[in-house]
Amino acid sequence: MLLHISEQSSQTLQEQIVGQIRARILSGEIEPDFALPSIRAMARTLKVSVITVQRAYEALLNEEIIYARRGKGFFVASLGQSAKSALAQQRFSQQLVSLIENARRDGLDDQDILQIFNERLQAGDNNGSA
Numbered sequence: 663m664l665l666h667i668s669e670q671s672s673q674t675l676q677e678q679i680v681g682q683i684r685a686r687i688l689s690g691e692i693e694p695d696f697a698l699p700s701i702r703a704m705a706r707t708l709k710v711s712v713i714t715v716q717r718a719y720e721a722l723l724n725e726e727i728i729y730a731r732r733g734k735g736f737f738v739a740s741l742g743q744s745a746k747s748a749l750a751q752q753r754f755s756q757q758l759v760s761l762i763e764n765a766r767r768d769g770l771d772d773q774d775i776l777q778i779f780n781e782r783l784q785a786g787d788n789n790g791s792a
Contacts, residue, residue, distance in 0.1 A: 663683075663692075663698065663699055663704070665678070665679060665682045665683070665708060666682070667679065667682075667708055667710070675708075675710050675714050676714050676717050676718045676721070679704075679708070679710075679714070679715065679718035680718045680721045680722060683698070683718070683722060683727075683728075684722065684725070684727055684753075687727050687728075687738055687739075687741070687746075688727075688741075688746050688749065688750055690746075692738050693738065694738050694739065694740035694741070695737050695738060695740065696737065696738040697734075697735055697736070697737055698719070698728060698735065698736040698737065698738070700735055700736075701715045701716050701719060701736075719736055722736075723736075725749070726739055727739055727741070727749070762775060765778075
């Protein structure tokens with residue numbers, strides 16, 4: 663499993679691992695019951711500590727995106743489309759709350775925030791340029 667992590671990212675290594683695995687599972691790129699690399703193998707491949715990978719897997723276990731089979735390893739949970747959608751919506755909502763709080767701290771009012779959000783939404787995926 664190829665993941666791209668960076669020491670220069672604003673996210674921790676653990677957050678990068680969790681985010682990339684989660685995204686691949688929710689997008690369907692990784693199928694249910696797919697065996698994830700062992701903690702040691704993933705740590706060796708990514709050149710990170712075993713503890714970092716262990717904590718990342720624990721976070722995914724807590725989200726019920728993966729499951730563990732004692733003595734066998736970690737596997738992708740079988741999530742229906744509605745469960746995937748609900749999880750994606752929940753995560754987006756949490757991220758949006760944080761963005762809104764930051765925008766308000768920076769002096770934007772709700773109308774400014776809504777206007778920017780709508781502009782970005784209408785602009786689609788164009789790498790952040792308006």
